[in-house]
Amino acid sequence: MVAGGLVEFERHRPRLFALAYRMLGSATEAEDAVQETYLRWETTRRAEIGSAEAWLTTVLVNLCRTWLDSARARRETYVGSWLPEPVPTGHGELGPLESAEQRELVSMAMLTMLERLTPTERSVFVLREAFGYAHREIADMLALSESNSQQLYRRAVQHVRADRRRFETTPDQVRVLFEKFLAAAHSGDVAGLEAMFTADVVSTADGGGKIHAARRPVVGPARVAQYLNGLVTRLLPEFPAASFAFEEVNGEPALVFRTAGTVFMIGTIEVEDDRIAALRMVLNPDKLAYFARVERAFAGETAC
Known part of the structure; x- marks a missing residue:
């Protein structure tokens, strides 16, 4: 049972890491979040889970949402300016980055901007912008109403894009x-x-x-x-x-x-x-x- 659960989990690990990193801005913390998600996966009744992807994504994103509260407190006492952890992406470490929009969403500039958002705003923004989830799905994951998800998304976009300068460079x-x-x-x-x-x-x-x-x-x-x-x-x-x-x-x-x-x-x-x-x-x-x-x-x- 454990081996089978691990095989299933490993299929989702790269996507989970990519999601956690966009949520937290820290590769180290993203790895910890993915590992904690796996531990919960191993101790749940998987036969009762309809969609492994939906279950794992829900657990992970809510873990990250909780961790962001404590991360914000730590960053208030951080010595000097805080920047995200850099991740090498030449070999697909954060998933496909085929368009300018996909690359922008993992850029150091964007991840720094995401620090302006509340944990729930960031969750909605990342799930919608980076992973293309519908607001109905996001609402289910975060225990929100669909209209609340849409409202939080609009607010997040306003915060992030307000001072964001976008210039296409090769x-x-x-x-x-x-x-x-x-x-x-x-x-x-x-x-x-x-x-x-x-x-x-x-x-x-x-x-x-x-x-x-x-x-x-x-x-x-x-x-x-x-x-x-x-x-x-x-x-x-x-x-x-x-x-x-x-x-x-x-x-x-x-x-x-x-x-x-x-x-x-x-x-x-x-x-x-x-x-x-x-x-x-x-x-x-x-x-x-x-x-x-x-x-x-x-x-x-x-x-x-």
Whole structure:
């Protein structure tokens, strides 16, 4: 019975992880939520379950909804700015990301925006936008009325889209900007850096109090250029053998910095009219652990 239940559960695991990650913004917590869902699956009377997918999704999304309440309290005491955990997506880790809309929904920018929502608003938004559930199905999962689900969805869309700037850029365009950015930063060309930014550029770094980083967002081209120049000036002597690579992270091109094979920073940017409008840098080693683990696992599979 246990083996059969595990086989059935494993069929749904990738989708459950993808859902939990979009709900929580944390790969580590998403794994925990999926494992807790499995434990409940193993102790229930599965013969009485009509649809495994519906049952598992309902349990998982309500677990995440509960966890988001405690997560919000933890993030209020988080040291510095909070950013989502980056996830490598070049090999389908978060499901198919074939359209610009699908990629946007797992982007660092969108996951950060979702923090504005209440747990129930986020649940409705993710189930509707990312997984295409009908409001009737969402209402059943969350113990809401269908009209309440529709109302929460409209409210969530308003919150998320209100300040969201959407600009279609190709990976090549982003890579060119990254290369120009790196060249200017490496040479200490502060004026060149400043010219690459929009007037309202924002740089956010998440060091979690474990890595030295600005604890508040840095705003404005002059301040961001000076800050990044100082960051690079400090990091280069500290990590003389550092290397970088362009990789797909959260559905978008990202700059992954490594030293001695260990990831120590992942950066993403938002682009507006060929200029950088936002930078997000994850340096907290706890938030890079999942990325590194997936990377090692994939490398092992490739070697085999």
